[in-house]
Amino acid sequence: MTNTALDQALQTLERATSTPELVKATQALCALNDLEAAKPLVKVLGFNNPAVAAVATQGLIQLGRDTIPILLVSLDARNYGARAWVVKVIAALRDPRGLDLLEHALEADIAPSVRRSATRGLADLELSEDAAHDQLVRCFEGLLKAVRDDEWVVRYAAAYGLEQRLNSAAVSAHLAEQGRAALNQLASDAEGVRVVQLRALKALQRLNAG
Amino acid sequence: MEPLSETQVIQNLRQTEDPSAQYYAAWWLGKMRSQHPDAIPLLLRALEALDATPIDPEQRGVALNAIRALGLLRDMRAEQPLLALLHSNDYTVREEVVRTLGAMGSCGAVEGIRALLASGLEGAGAEQPSSPLLNEPCEALLEALGDIGDGSSSNLAVIHPFTEHPRPLIRSAACRALLQLTGLDQWGMELKKLLNHPEPLVRRGALLDLGATGWLAAMPSIRTAAVEPSLKLVxxxxxxxxxxxxNDVLDAMDGLL
Structure with missing residues (x-):
């Protein structure tokens, strides 16, 4: 890997204006598989162009967990679209170093798409061996907060997440009870959005069958 | 700041000194799906401002929010007053009224909506001079006919020309309505084509139109479209x-979270 390849790719990206050009330039940047490309890829997430952002997201996920330290300091306070994509990458990498950020995003972000991705992250995050119990409790607490979110899509993600976590043998009886109660609530008429009910019912059916 | 109680919101809509409090109250009652017995009468009272000459611009804003709230509350007591407003000479009032009547599934609105569209591409669908607006709010009118669900031949005939409209979002609304009313795959295929349009705005519109039809065959295209995951989830x-x-739709949604 020479620097010239990266510089060239960055120049092409700089000159790109149309969506097809941007997609091609972003693909070229991803193909380098170079950690140095992570920062410019994060920048691409802020272009408000879903076709290009999807390519950059895949590229960042491919770069793997070495990008986590870069991602953790790259949240753009003024661009919720970009934040949602970054949180999505962190969630997909399932790295326990992302836990603080996911918790904070779920708690404090005003954008439902960011809280949704954060909830997904809490559902799928791998736990560190030395702190697994503590981290599992934190993931559960986050999911139980997501159950009470105003936005249906966050509650939907919570139903998905509770099913994931309740499937694990490591869950204490106390947490399991709380998780089931939350799923029952999402499946009941107290939940005003049909698709959330449907997802919670599906989770309960599969948990009961397993 | 303490969140407002429903009683306080009702009081805010009832008073007439502070229009911005009324404006917010009208929005709140819809957003919270208020069941308060005074909600509908007060929202209907807010519409009366549209009969005045000249119309007070602040009261017009309150009335527009009231119309939107009535679309969320879907109370049939609102049908007659809203039908009268289909003939308003204010484009935005007609647009919001049509959206609300569509959401209510108002069969009584079909004839009036059809009349507004009847002049076709040269009339209703033509651009207003020196304005980005069309002569009629065609997108809302077409969507409402589809949502109300009356697939009579006279409705289909009035929608059909709009599948050839120069604006892709109008074509999308027409295809959506025809797919809802006829169930014919050909209109779904037209919507799928619009999902590949170079303009992100058109792709987003076509995606939401496909979703609104509930057409199951659209699922793979919705999943792979170049549109934000949050809209795909909607x-x-x-x-x-x-x-x-x-079940398969829920699996697709899980994959997009």
Whole structure:
């Protein structure tokens, strides 16, 4: 890997204006598989162009967990679209170093798409061996907060997440009870959005069958 | 700041000294799906400002929010007053009224909506001079006919020309309505083509239109479209809620979270 390849790719990206050009330039940047490309890829997430952002997201996920330290300091306070994509990458990498950020995003972000991705992250995050119990409790607490979110899509993600976590043998009886109660609530008429009910019912059916 | 209580919101809409409090109150009652017995009468009272000459611009704003709230509350007591406003000479009032009547599934609105569209591409669908607006709010009118669900031949005949409109979002609305009213795949295929349009705005519109039809065959295209996941989730929610066996749709939604 020479620097010239990266510089060239960055120049092409700089000159790109149309969506097809941007997609091609972003693909070229991803193909380098170079950690140095992570920062410019994060920048691409802020272009408000879903076709290009999807390519950059895949590229960042491919770069793997070495990008986590870069991602953790790259949240753009003024661009919720970009934040949602970054949180999505962190969630997909399932790295326990992302836990603080996911918790904070779920708690404090005003954008439902960011809280949704954060909830997904809490559902799928791998736990560190030395702190697994503590981290599992934190993931559960986050999911139980997501159950009470105003936005249906966050509650939907919570139903998905509770099913994931309740499937694990490591869950204490106390947490399991709380998780089931939350799923029952999402499946009941107290939940005003049909698709959330449907997802919670599906989770309960599969948990009961397993 | 303490959140407002429903009683306080009702009081804010009832008073007439502070229009911005009324404006917010009208919005709140819809957003919170208020069941308060005074909600509908007070929202209907807010519409009366549209009969005045000249219309007070602040009261017009309150009335527009009231119309939107009535679309969320879907109370048939609002039907007659709203039908009268279909003939308003204010484009935005007609547009919001049509959206609300569509959401209410008002069969009584069909004839009036059809009349507004009847002049076709040269009339209703033509651009107003020196304005980005069309002569009529065609997108809202077409969507409402589809949502109300009366597939009579006179409705289909009035929608059909708009599948050739120069604006892709109008074509999308027409195809959506025809797919809802006829169930014919050909209109779904037209919407799928619009999902590949170079303009992100058109792709987003076509995606939501496909979702609103609940057409199950749209699922793979919705999943792979170059549109934000959050909009795909909104569209797939509509598909899931309109089908008896939504299992595959829920799996697709899980993959987009």
């Amino acid at each position: 569209a797939l929610r509509e598909v899931a809620e309109r089908n008896v066996d939504p």
